[in-house]
Amino acid sequence: MASIFTQIINGEIPCYKIAEDDNFIAFLDINPNAKGHTLCVPKEEIDKIFDMGEHLYLQLMQFSRKVARALEKTVPCKRVGMAAVGLEVPHVHVHLIPLNSMADMDFSKKVEMTKDEFEALAQKVSEAINA
Numbered sequence: 001m002a003s004i005f006t007q008i009i010n011g012e013i014p015c016y017k018i019a020e021d022d023n024f025i026a027f028l029d030i031n032p033n034a035k036g037h038t039l040c041v042p043k044e045e046i047d048k049i050f051d052m053g054e055h056l057y058l059q060l061m062q063f064s065r066k067v068a069r070a071l072e073k074t075v076p077c078k079r080v081g082m083a084a085v086g087l088e089v090p091h092v093h094v095h096l097i098p099l100n101s102m103a104d105m106d107f108s109k110k111v112e113m114t115k116d117e118f119e120a121l122a123q124k125v126s127e128a129i130n131a
């Protein structure tokens, strides 16, 4: 069965999209550690990040960097942290998390956001990428 992220990529499940190109998509994490928590995902469904081919892996880093720089301009934070976990969803994704404290890297700590907040934030970050 297709992963939940493949279903998002195929438009079968909605997301708060930030960016997309031929190979990657970025959208807001639905259960964020901090406001602006974003996932950068390759469209090819590969389970583990370090099993990716070197070229696609480097392209994912390039794509994630672009999104991280837009997040840093848009979301009040000290810096943007990055993590690769994959324990919940076995489809490669890079977590980008706007950090104000080390606690923001704690995946058991979550913040509540309304649909309107998600929509407004996704639009703002998306505009910062294209600016």
Ligand code: 5GP
Pocket (backbone or CB within 6 Å): 004, 013, 015, 016, 027, 028, 029, 030, 031, 032, 039, 084, 085, 086, 087, 088, 089, 090
């Ligand atoms: P991991 O696999 O790295 O342990 O965590 C998967 C991440 O994906 C979690 O932070 C979780 O909140 C997020 N996630 C799981 N399902 C969905 C979904 O349907 N939509 C979005 N936007 N995020 C999801």
